[in-house]
Amino acid sequence: MVDISIAEASVEQILANQRGLIAIGAGLAVGLSGIASGIAEKDIGAAAVGAMAEREELFGKGLILTVIPETIVIFGLVVAILLLFL
């Protein structure tokens, strides 16, 4: 294993490391918030399908309720975009 202590690392290497960490952070932001909205949506979705089986007109309401937690992943995506591009 190559051991690069910070003192010996060149500026390029440090920048590359930082870019890598930013990318990891962005990935975590999208991935974790995606899991979170998935967990939130699974129960709502199941209940919405159940409700629709009883009354088909509830599709609109079911859709809305199901996509409400989608905001979580959108926030994650926005954070990732901010991390990557700012």
Next chain:
Amino acid sequence: MLKAKKVSRAVIVGNKKLLDQTVEILHDFNCVHVEDFTEEDSFLSMGKPSSIASEVSHKLIKLRSLSNFLGIKSKHPDELQNEGSLLQELDTRLGQLDEKVAQLTQRRNVLEGELKDLESDYKEIHPISTIPLNIEMYSGYESISVFTGFIHAAESEIEAEIRNITTDYELFISAHNKNNVIALFVPHEKSALVNGILEKFGFSEIHIPQLRGEPDKLLAGMNKRREDIQTELSVIDDEITSLHNQSVDFVLSADEVLSITTQKAEAPLRFATSENAFFIDCWIADDRFDEVVNTIERDFGGSVYVSKLDLEEEEIKTNVIPVEYDNPGPVKPFEAIMDLYSRPSYKEIDPSAIIFITFPLFYGLMLGDIGYGLVLLALGLVGKAKLKSSGLKPLATILIYCSISTLIFGILFAEIFGFHLFGHHSVVTALIGEHSLIGSMFYNFESLPILERLGKEDIPILLIASALIGVLHLNLGFIIGFRNEAISHGIKVAVFEKISWIVLQLGIGIFVLAKLGYIPAAGEASGIVIAVLGVVMLLIGEGGAAILELPSILSNTLSYTRLAAIGLSSVGIAFAINEIVTKMMFPKGGIFLILGIILLLVGHTVNTVLGIIAPGLHSLRLQYVEFFTKFYEGGGRKFNPFGYDRKYTEEK
């Protein structure tokens, strides 16, 4: 536009003898929503269906079962049938059709039954076909028991065991699909013991059908018969298809005529009647009210009377008034989106016309790509031409609107399938070379993109712009909410409940601008004061629980950043596919050229599908969740006119 069609409640009263004629007239108008009469607590009774009702509905049921058998589906009408001539020959043609279908069904059932028997016999005889015995030899003995079936054992094993019981036996054994098949003949009195032995070897019996002859010949005969039956069945299928083609026009138009007749004949069930009079409780669209009244009064010379009732406050509040949309043609498809959520109530603003603008706008802003826009436009046009279901047609039209908006934003962003259209990375230049006239034109064109989504610089602008669009959209919602509240609960309530939110945002806005240094620092304090004022108004309007709702103004606004984010994710996928293919695969040449093209096709197809679903859902969600919650109540009843939209027939 923006409001439901005006309707008035009316009661039509007349002599019972004139009921049928009145029904005819109302049915032709097709603009009267009849309220069903309920007998409870009423001194009036429900009307009786006209005498032909049961006969006609009988015919209709017969026709529908025939139509079901022939697999007739609604289609685009070729030419309109005349109702009168159709009615004249309806009984004879219906009878003929019924007879033909009955014959075909019977023939088919007989053949299918025979085929089934044949196949089960075949299954039973096939395993024993290698045993050199005629089928009749397996049964009909008085003192011999026969065991025929599959067994998991070799000949020697079985014989060894049986010899212990009796030497008086005959065993035939042959292999069949990894199993052994045996035919074992033993004296009757030993059968119980033999049965025990065979069970030990996992014996499973084959039931031998009562037939005669050599198995091989029987099987060959069966195969032949099976082929014959199948040919005959396919002949019957052809006959059904040709019968379908012959009778499709008749069935569809007869269905229509009979439905109309039934509808008219059963209409009195919805009316109230006394001994000599009938009363129809109904809603009539205002724009045709006079026409209906004049026709009825002219035709009956005063024996049938229409009286207009005033709308009561109660009726307006409880959503009993049936709602008919009143939108110009291009906005109509968006009524489907409204109905998906809930039809607007009579007094509130019908936002279809607003969605007509904002839905495609948001969609285009998210997708914003010339390539995908063209693909969607093609899909929408094909869908509009091919789709017959009235439920899906509006969606195709909406897709066309969205694709146009996508194209416009695609040009503004200068993107085509995630490639640059103009500038130094222009895909056109890369394809046809920098030195050609067109290539250099694209290379040097710099007015577009207005916003560059493929680079880093413009992304903060895009995010801020989308949040600002959100602010505008939300406040439009508050303003409409103000109008709705003002009408139903008065100006004061409306100001406290809706304007308070706008005041709050104004305060926050001034504060932020002052903080960022765009306006003098005094703005900070006044911003806070205005925001607090907004909160106080809100508390008066909605009570303490409103505190919990305060953060929603932030989350709602931020929610609009999806306009930028979804777009970037779609661009990101397209960009990644393009980079992989053009930078990593194409330079290697050979097989990678082909693989690269496949990846391009598959990748962009997937992205197109995602590009329909994601922007569509999110654009819808922004309407339903963020926008509608500011003002929309819904729950309106559908205005369901008494009448029929003829498709296949014309009146006599």
